[in-house]
Amino acid sequence: MTLGGDCRNCRLMLAYALRRVLQSFLVLLVVGLVAFSMFRFVGDPVDNLLGQERTQEDIERVRADLGLDDPFLVQYWTFLKKAATGDFGLSYRQARPVGDIIAERAPATLELALVSGTMAIFFGVVLGIFTAIRRDGWVANVIMSTSLIGVSLPTFLIGILLIYLFSVELGWLPSFGRGEVVDLGWWTTGFLTASGLKALILPSITLGLYQMTLIMRLVRSEMLEVLRADYIRFARARGLREKSVNFRHALKNTLVPVITVTGLQLGSIIAFAIITETVFQWPGVGLLFINAIQFVDIPVMAAYLMLISVMFVGINLVVDLLYFAIDPRLRADRTKAH
Amino acid sequence: MSDPVLSIRDLTVEIPTRGGLLRPVDQVSYDIAKGEILGVVGESGAGKSMAGNAVIGLLNRPAKITGGEIWLNGTRIDKLQGENMRRLRGKDIGMVFQDPLTSLNPLLTIGDQLTETMLQHLSITQTEARKRAIAALEEVGIPAASERLDSYPHEFSGGMRQRVVIALALCAEPSLIIADEPTTALDVSVQAQIIALLKRLCRDRGTAVMLITHDMGVIAETADRVAVMYAGRLAELGPVREVITAPEHPYTDGLMGSTPLASKGLKRLRQIPGSMPRLTAMPTGCAFHPRCPKAQDICRHDPRPRRDGGRAACHFPITHSAEETA
Numbered sequence: 001m002t003l004g005g006d007c008r009n010c011r012l013m014l015a016y017a018l019r020r021v022l023q024s025f026l027v028l029l030v031v032g033l034v035a036f037s038m039f040r041f042v043g044d045p046v047d048n049l050l051g052q053e054r055t056q057e058d059i060e061r062v063r064a065d066l067g068l069d070d071p072f073l074v075q076y077w078t079f080l081k082k083a084a085t086g087d088f089g090l091s092y093r094q095a096r097p098v099g100d101i102i103a104e105r106a107p108a109t110l111e112l113a114l115v116s117g118t119m120a121i122f123f124g125v126v127l128g129i130f131t132a133i134r135r136d137g138w139v140a141n142v143i144m145s146t147s148l149i150g151v152s153l154p155t156f157l158i159g160i161l162l163i164y165l166f167s168v169e170l171g172w173l174p175s176f177g178r179g180e181v182v183d184l185g186w187w188t189t190g191f192l193t194a195s196g197l198k199a200l201i202l203p204s205i206t207l208g209l210y211q212m213t214l215i216m217r218l219v220r221s222e223m224l225e226v227l228r229a230d231y232i233r234f235a236r237a238r239g240l241r242e243k244s245v246n247f248r249h250a251l252k253n254t255l256v257p258v259i260t261v262t263g264l265q266l267g268s269i270i271a272f273a274i275i276t277e278t279v280f281q282w283p284g285v286g287l288l289f290i291n292a293i294q295f296v297d298i299p300v301m302a303a304y305l306m307l308i309s310v311m312f313v314g315i316n317l318v319v320d321l322l323y324f325a326i327d328p329r330l331r332a333d334r335t336k337a338h
Numbered sequence: 339m340s341d342p343v344l345s346i347r348d349l350t351v352e353i354p355t356r357g358g359l360l361r362p363v364d365q366v367s368y369d370i371a372k373g374e375i376l377g378v379v380g381e382s383g384a385g386k387s388m389a390g391n392a393v394i395g396l397l398n399r400p401a402k403i404t405g406g407e408i409w410l411n412g413t414r415i416d417k418l419q420g421e422n423m424r425r426l427r428g429k430d431i432g433m434v435f436q437d438p439l440t441s442l443n444p445l446l447t448i449g450d451q452l453t454e455t456m457l458q459h460l461s462i463t464q465t466e467a468r469k470r471a472i473a474a475l476e477e478v479g480i481p482a483a484s485e486r487l488d489s490y491p492h493e494f495s496g497g498m499r500q501r502v503v504i505a506l507a508l509c510a511e512p513s514l515i516i517a518d519e520p521t522t523a524l525d526v527s528v529q530a531q532i533i534a535l536l537k538r539l540c541r542d543r544g545t546a547v548m549l550i551t552h553d554m555g556v557i558a559e560t561a562d563r564v565a566v567m568y569a570g571r572l573a574e575l576g577p578v579r580e581v582i583t584a585p586e587h588p589y590t591d592g593l594m595g596s597t598p599l600a601s602k603g604l605k606r607l608r609q610i611p612g613s614m615p616r617l618t619a620m621p622t623g624c625a626f627h628p629r630c631p632k633a634q635d636i637c638r639h640d641p642r643p644r645r646d647g648g649r650a651a652c653h654f655p656i657t658h659s660a661e662e663t664a
Binding site for chain 2: 241
């Protein structure tokens with residue numbers, strides 16, 4: 001590739017990335033508006049703060065202190081400014097900064113999501129390719145039939161079944177909690193202890209099984225589609241090895257649609273962690289959110305909403321940039337080809 | 339003439355279906371000599387592409403060769419399996435497909451696709467392969483070949499892409515090229531260029547060409563001999579001039595009558611009544627007899643009129659006077 005071409009691509013990529021980042025910010029602004037509205041529409045915060053015994057002066061003082069008399073837009077702007085620095089106020093229930101509570105809980109959820117996401121992508125892609133290439137083999141057929149279970153069983157049921165089998169009957173793995181964690185100061189990890197790793201197994205399978213089967217079925221159907229394409233026939237007609245036809249020519253072409261869905265699925269792994277965390281009493285943000293709902297702890301709920309949307313938007317951004325890296329046609333659409 | 343590059347003897351391809359056994363290619367025989375271009379014509383479904391796919395070993399399941407022999411440069415290849423057949427593809431038999439827009443992988447540069455093909459078949463280095471790829475692109479008339487090597491297929495027009503496809507088919511110097519409707523998907527203005535290019539390259543290298551098309555004009559321009567196929571069977575086989583000016587098989591005669599050719603001047607086009615039988619409902623006897631103006635009782639019963647000496651597989655070939663064929 002010539003140097004000029006490289007620079008042109010870099011510039012295009014940068015412009016594209018900037019545009020996508022801008023769009024992401026817009027999405028976050030809208031989600032922020034929703035999160036902010038919760039404070040205004042789910043009860044009056046002054047009621048929550050002052051309780052039953054209060055005077056009119058108290059109410060007015062608190063309203064002024066908290067800036068609740070300011071115009072809507074000013075309040076929204078203040079909320080955004082604070083949210084951007086991770087300040088979501090005090091939890092109604094724990095009376096501690098929400099940012100701290102979330103920061104305490106986030107490592108548990110992120111580690112769980114990381115392990116189950118990696119598992120889902122790895123096994124999903126490998127099994128998808130396998131069942132597409134060996135589509136008439138009995139192993140592929142067994143995998144495909146079994147995958148229906150993963151798609152159709154609800155997450156909590158899978159979790160309970162796993163607990164019953166591996167914790168209650170066999171007694172191999174713990175049924176709840178994170179096990180021993182190592183505190184690194186800013187992060188607590190379960191990766192460094194045997195009990196922490198053991199505790200990760202069942203929740204990760206529970207959380208990732210649905211995504212894995214979904215990715216697998218998607219990879220398989222995309223791959224079958226691509227294997228029928230003319231350029232695959234032409235690759236075969238040129239005498240290329242099956243390995244090269246399947247992996248160099250077919251796999252890359254299956255990736256674009258697979259990345260789209262996989263990106264969205266990773267977002268929902270974090271969001272769906274709520275159910276898994278409840279089943280396994282996993283001390284993550286999902287469990288925190290469920291408890292916050294029970295106690296109408298609005299600041300925690302708002303912070304959780306923002307956190308999840310940042311994750312979704314971030315993953316989508318990465319996905320879009322990946323397209324750009326994989327598909328040369330996207331790069332060319334902006335500049336007219338010769 | 340020396341030994342033919344490709345020799346097909348009584349090739350039969352069958353597809354088992356629930357409704358019974360279909361026979362898209364039925365006891366077809368022809369040879370292609372070194373440097374010769376054999377045109378294979380016929381309507382859609384006449385079995386011309388299926389025969390080509392059988393030769394290169396790319397029949398889609400469940401279709402398979404159930405009879406006859408295929409010889410390439412004196413080696414029998416119809417029984418070759420897997421790896422052995424793969425090594426022949428690209429190396430000894432090249433193939434050009436119909437649609438250049440879909441036959442190149444959109445995510446790999448054309449340089450990648452050329453070098454991987456060459457590295458697969460020739461014992462050369464990466465640098466050498468790149469050099470040869472540039473030469474191959476120049477040969478098929480891609481301007482600024484060394485710069486275009488790193489372009490992706492979408493950066494080329496349809497005609498240019500078909501040139502790339504031809505370069506790919508020829509890059510390991512095969513002795514036979516199967517060109518399956520190579521111009522059908524192209525603009526009319528580009529068709530002649532591509533045909534001329536294919537003809538020149540194959541003449542220069544002495545490559546044998548199986549040119550599959552339904553375009554009689556392309557055949558008349560390009561081919562040395564022509565094989566006319568009808569419902570999976572070979573109707574007529576002979577030198578192009580003779581088949582066009584003096585067809586012996588009533589089907590070929592009908593086909594020529596319905597084709598506008600400049601050499602014949604402006605005449606009202608004839609049409610053959612009816613349509614080609616489906617594979618599921620083949621008539622007894624000669625496949626063409628229900629539409630044939632010369633059909634007799636024997637045509638309805640004898641399934642296999644032979645081409646004994648003559649060009650046409652017909653009991654009642656059309657005879658032509660000497661000046662007609664001249």
